[in-house]
Each structure stands twice: as C-alpha cells, then as structure tokens.
Amino acid sequence: MKGLTILGSTGSIGVSTLDVVARHPDRFKVVALTANRNVDKLFEQCREFHPAYAVVADERAADGLERRLREAGLETRVLTGVEGLERVAALAEADFVMAAIVGAAGLLPVLAAARAAKRILLANKEALVVAGDLFMQEVERHGAEVLPIDSEHNALFQCMPESHRNGLERAGVRRILLTASGGPFRTAAPAMLATVTPEQACNHPNWEMGRKISVDSATMMNKGLEVIEACWLFATGADRVQVVVHPQSVIHSMVEYADGSVLAQLGNPDMRTPIAHALAWPERIDAGVPSLDLFAVARLDFEPPDMQRFPCLRLAYEAIAQGGTAPAVLNAANEIAVAAFLERRLGFDNIPRVIERTLERMPVQRAASLAELLQADRESRLLAEQLVSELV
Ligand code: NAD
Ligand code: MG
Numbered sequence: 285m286k287g288l289t290i291l292g293s294t295g296s297i298g299v300s301t302l303d304v305v306a307r308h309p310d311r312f313k314v315v316a317l318t319a320n321r322n323v324d325k326l327f328e329q330c331r332e333f334h335p336a337y338a339v340v341a342d343e344r345a346a347d348g349l350e351r352r353l354r355e356a357g358l359e360t361r362v363l364t365g366v367e368g369l370e371r372v373a374a375l376a377e378a379d380f381v382m383a384a385i386v387g388a389a390g391l392l393p394v395l396a397a398a399r400a401a402k403r404i405l406l407a408n409k410e411a412l413v414v415a416g417d418l419f420m421q422e423v424e425r426h427g428a429e430v431l432p433i434d435s436e437h438n439a440l441f442q443c444m445p446e447s448h449r450n451g452l453e454r455a456g457v458r459r460i461l462l463t464a465s466g467g468p469f470r471t472a473a474p475a476m477l478a479t480v481t482p483e484q485a486c487n488h489p490n491w492e493m494g495r496k497i498s499v500d501s502a503t504m505m506n507k508g509l510e511v512i513e514a515c516w517l518f519a520t521g522a523d524r525v526q527v528v529v530h531p532q533s534v535i536h537s538m539v540e541y542a543d544g545s546v547l548a549q550l551g552n553p554d555m556r557t558p559i560a561h562a563l564a565w566p567e568r569i570d571a572g573v574p575s576l577d578l579f580a581v582a583r584l585d586f587e588p589p590d591m592q593r594f595p596c597l598r599l600a601y602e603a604i605a606q607g608g609t610a611p612a613v614l615n616a617a618n619e620i621a622v623a624a625f626l627e628r629r630l631g632f633d634n635i636p637r638v639i640e641r642t643l644e645r646m647p648v649q650r651a652a653s654l655a656e657l658l659q660a661d662r663e664s665r666l667l668a669e670q671l672v673s674e675l676v
Contacts, residue, residue, distance in 0.1 A: 416512065488502075612664070
C-alpha cells in the first residue's frame with residue numbers, strides 16, 4: 285500500500301488522479317488533499333477518500349471546511365497556506381506526492397517533497413520552468429524520484445532507455461520530438477487573434493484541462509514551457525528538442541535514436557494514462573481509459589510549428605537559451621498575462637507582448653539561488669501587471 289499526497293486535488297489533474305486511485309483501493313491510500321479555495325469540492329473528496337490532512341489557502345476557508353468535516357464525523361485535520369502544503373508534501377506516511385498545483389505557487393511544496401525524498405509525480409511544469417536546475421539538484425541530493433505526468437514528458441520517459449540519466453548522447457538518443465496539438469487557433473486567421481474570448485481560448489480541440497493551461501495551449505506557451513521542462517527532466521539543451529505539431533494528439537511524443545529509430549508512445553488523449561503509468565511504475569495498471577481505436581483515428585498529420593503566429597514558443601526558446609532567472613521571468617509574466625486575459629483585462633494577442641516586454645526589462649541573474657528566483661518572480665509579476673494596465 286502506497287500513501288499519496290495530492291497537491292491541487294480539486295483541479296483537472298487532481299480529479300483524474302483520484303479517479304485512478306479509486307480503481308485501486310488495494311494499492312493506494314490518500315493521506316492528504318489540497319485545494320486553493322474550492323472548499324465544496326475538497327469536502328466531497330475528503331468524504332470519499334478520508335485523508336488524514338486537508339490543506340486550504342487561508343483561515344477563512346479552513347474554518348468552513350473544519351466545521352463541515354466535524355459535522356460529517358470525519359477526522360481529517362485542516363492545515364493552511366504554503367506551510368500546510370510543505371508539510372503534507374513531506375509527510376512520513378506519503379510515499380508519493382502528486383504535484384498538480386497550477387503555476388509557480390506549486391514550487392515550494394514540490395521542493396519540500398524533493399527534500400523529503402518522495403516519488404514526485406510532476407504535473408506542475410511551472411515549478412520546473414522557474415527552478416529546474418535547483419529542483420533537479422534537490423532531487424539528486426535527497427534521493428527523491430521524479431516521474432513526469434505531463435503527457436508528452438511521460439511519453440518521452442516511456443520511450444527513453446533507462447540509461448538516459450547518464451546523458452542523452454551516451455544513451456544513444458539523438459533528439460526529442462515533442463508533439464503539440466497546435467491548440468484551437470492553429471489555422472485561425474491571424475487577425476482573428478485580437479478578438480479571441482476566454483471561452484474560445486479554453487475550448488481545446490483534444491484535451492479538457494484547467495483554464496490556465498488551456499490558454500497556454502492556445503498561445504502555444506504551453507509547448508514553450510514544455511520545451512524547458514524537457515530540458516530539465518532529461519538533462520539536455522533545447523537544441524535537441526524539436527516541437528512537432530500533430531493535431532490529432534494521438535502520439536504523445538517521440539524519442540529519436542542515433543541509429544535512426546524513432547520510438548513513440550500513443551494513446552487516447554486522457555491524462556489518466558500518464559497518471560496511472562507514474563502511480564504504478566514500473567508496473568502497469570488499469571486507468572479506466574478505453575483502447576485506442578486506430579481505425580477511427582485513421583490518419584496522423586505532422587507540421588512544423590509556426591513561430592510567427594505563436595511568438596510565445598519563440599520567447600520560451602530564447603528564455604531557456606539565456607538561462608538563469610530568464611525562464612522564471614517568462615513564467616511569471618505569462619501567469620499575469622493569462623490571468624488578465626481570463627479576466628478580460630488584456631487582449632489575447634497582447635499576451636506575448638506583455639511577456640516579451642517583461643523579459644526585455646528584467647535583468648537576468650545568472651547564478652540563480654531560490655531567493656533570487658523568487659525575487660525575479662515577484663518583480664516580474666509587478667512589471668507585467670504594469671504593462672497590462674498600459675496596454676489597455
Ligand atoms: P486546475 O486549474 O484545474 O487545478 C489547479 C489546482 O491547484 C486546484 O486544485 C487549485 O485549487 C490548486 N491551486 C491553484 N492555485 C493555487 C495556489 N495559489 N495555492 C495552492 N493551490 C492552488 O489545473 P490543472 O489543469 O489540473 O493543471 C495543474 C498542473 O498540471 C498545471 O501545472 C498544468 O500545467 C499541469 N498539467 C495539466 C494537464 C491537464 O490535462 N489538465 C496536463 C499536463 C500538465
Ligand atoms: Mg502537455
């Protein structure tokens with residue numbers, strides 16, 4: 285029996301994780317669940333999974349949850365804030381930690397999980413974008429383990445030789461082929477991008493996800509963040525990571541070897557597959573995902589990414605090439621721009637503008653300690669907010 289903490293249990297990945305866990309009560313025991321403010325959903329999850337701990341953002345949310353738990357006769361202890369998240373990420377009873385908080389807010393708890401030598405099932409790609417170097421060092425130092433949940437990186441992990449940790453070149457890997465659906469605006473007229481609404485941007489053709497990652501998919505910043513994520517997970521430079529637009533989202537990514545072989549992982553676009561893979565690894569368990577119907581899929585298309593239409597992808601490649609605090613600046617500016625777009629305070633086509641200008645104005649610090657990274661994150665958010673208000 286493995287104990288599991290789910291950071292961000294009320295979100296899209298969190299809910300899919302609980303769906304897989306519920307299919308295997310003999311294998312997994314939920315020890316902690318966390319939410320930002322969705323107390324109703326967290327309470328329902330506590331009723332079903334009886335975790336020892338539940339974490340919410342603040343005292344107000346905690347009071348409401350506590351009262352309902354006691355009324356329902358549950359013994360779940362309620363904790364709050366980042367300290368609460370760090371605590372449940374490091375619990376002795378938790379063998380595995382699902383990192384499914386969205387954004388840089390997930391960084392400190394995921395670092396706590398690394399220091400506590402957990403198996404980290406990493407969905408929270410922003411944590412790697414902000415502090416990939418530092419996080420991978422902590423994982424190494426404390427003997428933690430990282431299994432990627434992002435469907436592309438999970439596919440890459442499945443197609444990699446075990447020796448990939450000694451360096452891709454030595455393992456005979458030539459390139460990483462990172463597939464991208466191209467999002468809802470792959471073929472839209474560029475002029476239309478100025479008038480895109482949050483509803484249109486969140487209407488992804490193949491995947492159902494949280495709102496932030498849905499917008500990231502529409503701008504293709506998601507793929508940019510994933511290029512950076514791949515660099516840290518597989519210890520490689522971005523020059524070995526080729527983005528391949530593949531609108532059907534059936535091939536989740538590929539690894540190309542020195543001998544010309546290309547290994548791909550295919551499946552229905554359902555996050556329960558990578559989640560079940562990482563939960564059970566190296567075994568395989570049922571994820572509730574139906575068989576892939578290749579006759580219904582019928583064809584697979586591929587095209588190069590259009591960096592003119594999707595400047596966010598170019599900005600991400602530039603940020604990882606710059607290194608230091610640049611990816612943290614990129615991520616912070618993106619979080620602010622996406623939130624402003626979702627609140628209808630910023631046009632869709634201005635998202636890359638806010639990010640580019642923030643990157644231009646923020647000095648890049650080379651040796652990035654956690655304190656420097658967090659400061660770059662804070663300052664970039666302030667600057668990006670200011671740029672948003674200037675662009676209105
Ligand atoms: P979501 O918005 O549906 O859920 C986010 C979760 O994080 C919720 O439980 C929310 O309560 C919690 N949360 C949000 N802000 C918080 C804060 N400040 N402090 C503490 N908790 C907070 O997002 P999602 O789609 O589930 O994505 C989660 C992560 O997984 C993201 O990093 C995303 O990029 C990554 N991811 C998601 C998918 C997907 O299919 N949804 C696929 C690949 C990767
Ligand atoms: Mg992905």
